[in-house]
Amino acid sequence: MKITELFSKSGVKLGVEAASQAEAIDVLVDLHDASGNISDRDKYRQAVLDREAQFSTAVGDGVAIPHAKTDAVVRPGLAAITVPAGVDWNAPDGKPSDLIFMIAAPEGQANVHLEVLAKLSMLLMHEDFGAALRAAKTVDKFLKVIDDAEAAHDAEQAEKERKAAEAKAAREAAAAAAAPAADSALPQVLAITACPTGIAHTYMAAENLEKVAEQMGVTIKVETQGSVGTKNALTAEEIAACRGIIIAADKGIELSRFNGKPLYSTNVSAGINDAERLINIIMNGEAPICHAEGGASAPAASAATEGMGSTIYKHLMNGVSHMLPFVVGGGILKAIAFLLDTQGMGTAAYGSSTPLAAFFNLVGGTAFDFMLPILAAYIAMSIADRPGLAPGFVGGWLAKQGFTLGYLATAMDAEAQGALISGGFIAALFAGFAAGYLTLGFERLCDHLPESLEGIKPVLLYPLVCIFLIGLVMLALNPIFAAINSWLTGALNSFGTGNLVLLGAVVGGMMSVDMGGPFNKAAYVFGTGMLSAGTTSAQIVMASVMVGGMVPPIAIALSTTFFKNRWSAADRKAGIVNYIMGLSFITEGAIPYAAADPGRVLPSCIIGSAIAGALSAGFGCTSPAPHGGAWVTPVIGNPLMYLMALVIGAVVACLILSFLKKPLSAEEAGLTK
Known part of the structure; x- marks a missing residue:
């Protein structure tokens, strides 16, 4: 499939006057509508706006690529406009966008078209291509510029593949001859690019990293994790031989294969706009060593590229986002129990005095009981990846229940036991962060263990030691959190x-x-x-x-x-x-x-x-x-x-x-x- 096969002549408009981003989006959506690409104009437009709300689709140098993947799209398509006066699109370089492509991608269909869209994204990284499109006076000329550039790109890619095949053959021949320089043809720098939708930014970042690396005289290989799946996958041989890895991604990336290698993680926009700095970080040996056993995954950007506040905020939001379904479902089910139980109103059994009300109260209450453990578990997992999940959950549960060392001292004497007081939300927050950083610290200590113990660390050492540690910490500190929670609850209840x-x-x-x-x-x-x-x-x-x-x-x-x-x-x-x-x-x-x-x-x-x-x-x-x-x-x-x-x-x-x-x-x- 060629790029221009995703266009119709009614999908291109040159010399558009648009005073705002919203007006430009409306023009492009209308072009898709006129081309028969969408079945629900408003739904598709809203999907485009929702995508823009995540972060701007402007990539700099006057180019923007708004896009959406939704069931409002009946067939894959492209629309394009030129806006001579430019439109403010919140571009990273601050320049207005005057060349705008809008991608319409359908849900649940074959992804052949996404490969074509990826190719267009890569072409747009070349200034001469953009200049030729802006200079086009007719729609036919505009489409011809795309056809010519695509043909040249395909020829260039074929040549790259031929050279890569020759290099691989040379390495294999050198290895067979036990030549010491067998790895000389392997790339110096590896990279992975990915964005949440995986349509445009993934491939633009890859193209720019490759282009800048060539200008710097550095060999690079970039794996793309887009909507079409993983392309140009990095091999174990390349990972072993490289000087380091760049992760330019706005979603989680599996890192366990890079354990022990220098790795720098940032967002996908940096791959598009700051490639030289990223490559220099690897080449100058400034990237931290990756510690990612047991299936760890990279966040959108590493703590090295974020401030402490934004790092903590990211961990907190990971816990909150996983907690919310339990709160929403449990809270509403419990509320329904009280709505149904009119006959129990005013009694101690209100909410559970009938079988139906009791059912809703039981199920909703059970879901609600998981709120704090889930919050703590996923905060810890955001910090320490999967090894942090179990300690975080246990810490959150201990925080909710309010168990203390004093309670254990009277465990055999029911009369001496005091009432357990939950540490509440604050205790669960602490448990999540404490479990995460305790686990992370213990992982670092385990780096010094013999390699023969590598297999038992994630299944035995991490859960055993880290659950023990968080249990000790929470039982010791729960009285403090119980006092804080009791004071806060009392203060709220006493509010006039x-x-x-x-x-x-x-x-x-x-x-x-x-x-x-x-x-x-x-x-x-x-x-x-x-x-x-x-x-x-x-x-x-x-x-x-x-x-x-x-x-x-x-x-x-x-x-x-x-x-x-x-x-x-x-x-x-x-x-x-x-x-x-x-x-x-x-x-x-x-x-x-x-x-x-x-x-x-x-x-x-x-x-x-x-x-x-x-x-x-x-x-x-x-x-x-x-x-x-x-x-x-x-x-x-x-x-x-x-x-x-x-x-x-x-x-x-x-x-x-x-x-x-x-x-x-x-x-x-x-x-x-």
């Missing part, structure tokens, strides 16, 4: 209405500060963590957190609906989707608007979210569920006033935003007849 209103305003406003970033996540983690206490005050905090996160998308949707002259036609079309996203507690739906106009959007949404959070707390609204938005209203305490708090907060934010934004001309707003 005024204090809870203030707390609701703070956590609600934080949800809008960065809409999915660290402030948003801090408020959310605080809310979900409080749920483990099982108190009414904790559920009031969770309700304020959730309503605060629902306000921004709904405020945007209201403004685009009722203040049309403040927004472009493309903004208004996208605004409709924000009703659903807001009601679903997906704050990120407002990100494209906040990114385009942060000075007006963020203050408006923060004020609206703070008001909604405060009103929710003031009305005494409770939420046993940490997610679901309006769809879990049946389990919300005081649901009508909760919805009222949401409406008031969203309307206030909408009015402030619409007042701050200057009206557009009828032509700019697309309101002319």
Whole structure:
């Protein structure tokens, strides 16, 4: 399949005028629609925006490659535009993008087309190719430039493969003759590139690393882990002979095969924009040694390239993301138990006085009981990989149960035993990080053991010693965490209405500060963590957190609906989707608007979210569920006033935003007849 076979003439538009990224995306989506590539325009467009929300698809030098893989695509296709004036696409080099390709990839179909798209991504790394496309005056000329470049690329690749085959034959011949220089043809540097979607950035990073290495006189081999699977896989012989490995990836990469080799891990964008520095790190011997026995995997970027704060945040989010399904499922099932058990209301058996209610309470409670152990387990696993999982889980369970050394001392005397007090969320956080770093430290110590013990380390030594150590630590420290947890729970329960209103305003406003970033996540983690206490005050905090996160998308949707002259036609079309996203507690739906106009959007949404959070707390609204938005209203305490708090907060934010934004001309707003 050729690249141009993914185009139709109706899928290319030259000399487009687009004032914003959103307008350019709308033009490209319309081209796909006109070409018959998509069945649901809005769903495909939203998938593209969701991909952009992860990080910009601009790759620098005026090129952007927005893309999405979704079931809204009926056949693989490409659309392209040139924008002479350029569009701000948050490119790493700060330059506007004037050559934009949009990829539509279908779910669940053969991936032959992805190889073609990978080839296009690699071609775009060459400046002369981009210049020729920008200079094209007609669609036919534009497509011919692609055909010619593809033919040249295929010929070049064939020549590379021929030379690689000759080099392999030479190595094999040298090895057969016991020549000492047999490894001279092996690459000096190895690399792996990967991104979450594996469509464009994976291959662009690979192409740039190869191009820069050639300019530096360094031999390199790059393995790509894209949607088409692993290509150009690194061999054990190459790994043994290389000077080091570069991991340029935004997803986890299996590292056990690189154990003991110099390895530098970073994000995929660095492979595209900073290849020379990465290669120099390996060639100058500056990369740390990889310690990755037992199936360890690389995170998106190593601690060497991140600050301490972002490293801790990444480990925490790994625990929270794995914990949430237990909290969501367990919390809602427990809430349903109380909804069903009307006859037990007011009694000690409320929630379990009927078989059906007891079933929901048992299953939901069981799921909820795993919340803290799972949090700790996956924090530890993020730090120490698989060897950290078991110690983290055990540490989290001990934290939840509140076992202490004092309890063990009275284990044989039931009368002398005191009540166990859980260390709660804070103790589980500590257990996760402690288990992770204890395991990591023990792994380092085991590096000095004889090689004959290599096989038993992950199956015997790591779990045995690390579970013992975390058990000792948690039993010793649980009394401290129990005291902290008891104080925090008591403080929340003793809060008067005024204090809870203030707390609701703070956590609600934080949800809008960065809409999915660290402030948003801090408020959310605080809310979900409080749920483990099982108190009414904790559920009031969770309700304020959730309503605060629902306000921004709904405020945007209201403004685009009722203040049309403040927004472009493309903004208004996208605004409709924000009703659903807001009601679903997906704050990120407002990100494209906040990114385009942060000075007006963020203050408006923060004020609206703070008001909604405060009103929710003031009305005494409770939420046993940490997610679901309006769809879990049946389990919300005081649901009508909760919805009222949401409406008031969203309307206030909408009015402030619409007042701050200057009206557009009828032509700019697309309101002319």
